[in-house]
Amino acid sequence: MAENNGSMLAPLHAKSKVKRVIGVVSGKGGVGKSFVTASLAAAFAAQGKRTAVLDADITGPSIPRCFGLKGRAMADQEAIYPVVTKTGIQVMSVNLLLEQEEAPVVWRGPIIAGTVTQFWSEVLWDDVEVMLVDMPPGTGDVPLTVFQSLPVDGIVIVTSPQELVGMIVKKAVNMANTMSIPVLGIVENYSYFKCPDCGKIHFPFGEGKTDAIAAQYGIPVIGRVPMDPAIAGAMDFGVVEDLPENYLADAASTISYLLDAKADKQAAEAKEEIFAFPLNETDDDKIFPHFGKAPRFAIVNTYGGEVQEKKIIETADLAHDHTGLAAKLREEGAKILICGGIGGGAQDGLAAGGISVIPGVMGTIDAALANYFAGNLHFSKEASCDCH
Numbered sequence: 083m084a085e086n087n088g089s090m091l092a093p094l095h096a097k098s099k100v101k102r103v104i105g106v107v108s109g110k111g112g113v114g115k116s117f118v119t120a121s122l123a124a125a126f127a128a129q130g131k132r133t134a135v136l137d138a139d140i141t142g143p144s145i146p147r148c149f150g151l152k153g154r155a156m157a158d159q160e161a162i163y164p165v166v167t168k169t170g171i172q173v174m175s176v177n178l179l180l181e182q183e184e185a186p187v188v189w190r191g192p193i194i195a196g197t198v199t200q201f202w203s204e205v206l207w208d209d210v211e212v213m214l215v216d217m218p219p220g221t222g223d224v225p226l227t228v229f230q231s232l233p234v235d236g237i238v239i240v241t242s243p244q245e246l247v248g249m250i251v252k253k254a255v256n257m258a259n260t261m262s263i264p265v266l267g268i269v270e271n272y273s274y275f276k277c278p279d280c281g282k283i284h285f286p287f288g289e290g291k292t293d294a295i296a297a298q299y300g301i302p303v304i305g306r307v308p309m310d311p312a313i314a315g316a317m318d319f320g321v322v323e324d325l326p327e328n329y330l331a332d333a334a335s336t337i338s339y340l341l342d343a344k345a346d347k348q349a350a351e352a353k354e355e356i357f358a359f360p361l362n363e364t365d366d367d368k369i370f371p372h373f374g375k376a377p378r379f380a381i382v383n384t385y386g387g388e389v390q391e392k393k394i395i396e397t398a399d400l401a402h403d404h405t406g407l408a409a410k411l412r413e414e415g416a417k418i419l420i421c422g423g424i425g426g427g428a429q430d431g432l433a434a435g436g437i438s439v440i441p442g443v444m445g446t447i448d449a450a451l452a453n454y455f456a457g458n459l460h461f462s463k464e465a466s467c468d469c470h
Contacts, residue, residue, distance in 0.1 A: 092199045092231040095161055098207040100134070102341055104214050104266070105228055105237040107258075109250025111142075111219040114271035115240040117313065118305075118330065119216040120148035120322045122238070125334035126212045127169045127323075134164065134210040136201050137175035138228055139218040140194045146177045150320025155179055161206035169323045174205050195227040202232055212338075229261040235341055236266040238304070238333075241295075243270060243287035248295050255299050264344070266337050267304030268296050269330065275309040305333035352386030358416035358437070359447050366394060367446050371422035374407075380447060381414045387455040392447075408435040420450050420459075 094100060106122070108115040119135060126133040137145040146152070149167040155178040156163045162179075164172040176197060207213070215232065218224050228234065237258055241251045251268065258265050270292045274285045286309075296303045307313070307329045316322045359369050360376030370376045377398040383391040395414060400406040408431040411419065419432055420440045429439050440459060443450050453459040 090230045091233055092203050095203055095206050097161065098205070098210075100207050100210045100213050102212050102235045103232050104212065104337065105217055105225075105232075105234050105263070106214055106240060107217050107225060107237050107254050108219045108240045109254045113219075113240050113242045114307065115139075115219065116144040116148060116216055117317055117322070118238070118240045118269050118271060118307070119214050120145060121307075121325075121328055121330045122334050122337075123171050123212075123214050124169065124323045124325075125328050125331045126214075126338075127171050128328065128331070129334065129338075131211040131338075132170070132172075132209055134172035134207055134213040135174075136198075136205075136213060136215045137173070137177075138198045138201070138215050138224055140176050140197055140224065142218060143175045143177040144317075145173060145216055146175050147320055148317055148322045149173060151175075151178065153178070154181075162201075162204050163206055164208075167323060171323075172207060172210065174201050192223070195223045198224055198227050199231050225257065226261075229258075229263055234263050235344070236264040236337075238266055238337070239268045239301075241268060241270055241292055242272045243285070243289075243291050248291055251292075251295050252299075255301070265299070265301050266340050267302045267333065268292060269305040269307065269333060270303060271307045272309050273306035302336070304336045305330045354383070354385045356415045356417050357382045357384065357451070358411045358414070358419045359450070360421050361394065367448065369420065369422055369444055369447065369450065371444065373419075373421045373424040373428055373441075376421075379411065379414075381411075381416055382447065382451070383415070384451070389451065405431050408432045408437065411435070411437060420447075420454070 106115055106119040116139065123133050123135050135145050137143050139145075146165070149171065151165050151167065151173060153165060155165050155174065162174070164174045165178050166172055215228055215234070217228055239251055239254050241248075255265055272287070274283050276283055292303055312325060316325050359380040359382065360373050361368070361378040361380055362370045363377050366380065377396065379395050379397055381393050381395060382389060395410070397407055397410055400410055407428070411432070412435040416437055418438045418440065420443050422442065422444055424439065424441045429441070432439050440454075443459065450459065
């Protein structure tokens with residue numbers, strides 16, 4: 083998942099598992115955002131992915147109606163449980179908690195934003211591969227809360243072809259860029275209609291407006307949804323999952339491809355690095371100040387900046403044999419030695435064995451690693467043991 087604004091992320095429920103989070107946003111209301119959310123969810127579910135929808139449009143919740151959900155969500159002391167659609171999509175919406183779905187939600191902004199965070203933290207999401215978050219229109223409190231509190235991997239912007247909407251799309255793109263959230267693509271709703279008599283395609287709002295905005299920002303148009311009476315009927319009767327044609331099936335595949343490519347790139351960028359640290363006879367965490375006299379070494383295996391394994395090796399018999407000690411560390415896979423004082427001969431022996439040396443570092447292993455990965459490791463290239 084994404085790592086945006088990591089210090090502000092709300093905790094996921096201890097028993098929940100959510101792999102990817104995709105926000106569905108629009109700059110204004112009335113562009114069919116909830117239908118796009120529901121249709122994408124149905125497309126992901128049809129691909130065999132465990133899918134969920136978090137309805138963050140608290141004052142205008144329409145996701146339950148899209149799926150024909152009328153029952154109330156259950157809860158106990160452990161968690162709130164999402165309602166599941168007939169194709170297995172997990173859904174949580176404020177309408178599933180109200181006694182009457184027509185009851186207005188007259189809440190102030192902070193309460194609304196807090197409810198969205200509760201849906202993330204207090205709902206037990208069951209092994210979700212793709213979660214879609216249906217956000218309210220605009221760039222106000224709730225989108226800001228979602229971007230800051232949830233690990234959003236990317237957003238999909240929903241628009242219609244009218245000229246005015248272009249300005250609104252730009253606002254949504256600029257907000258996403260400000261929050262360092264990738265824009266995965268644009269879905270153009272009400273894009274065209276097909277004449278039922280002659281089969282000719284018509285574009286009532288004109289062609290190319292959304293494409294021009296997308297090209298300006300380097301964002302793909304991943305889907306176009308027509309004006310189709312079947313869509314309106316499916317929304318009214320809660321049977322979005324039963325539509326014979328899902329116009330966003332290809333869009334769902336494109337989103338999966340983009341997120342998989344992003345994950346592959348991140349995995350390729352993550353490096354395995356193995357460190358060696360000199361230790362004394364008793365302390366497993368504090369760096370011993372004399373490389374050549376160290377009776378033990380810690381070998382720390384890291385991947386992508388995270389410690390994977392740490393083990394202690396005994397080297398007392400090799401303490402004053404720099405060639406043998408270098409060979410031992412190389413045998414353990416060490417590529418980087420972080421130490422205090424070290425003599426020139428030892429540095430040469432280690433370098434010959436392909437081990438980089440960062441000398442003059444004191445303190446704990448954890449602190450040294452944290453500073454190393456942050457690019458703040460302070461050391462002295464002139465460091466040497468006082469015995470040399």
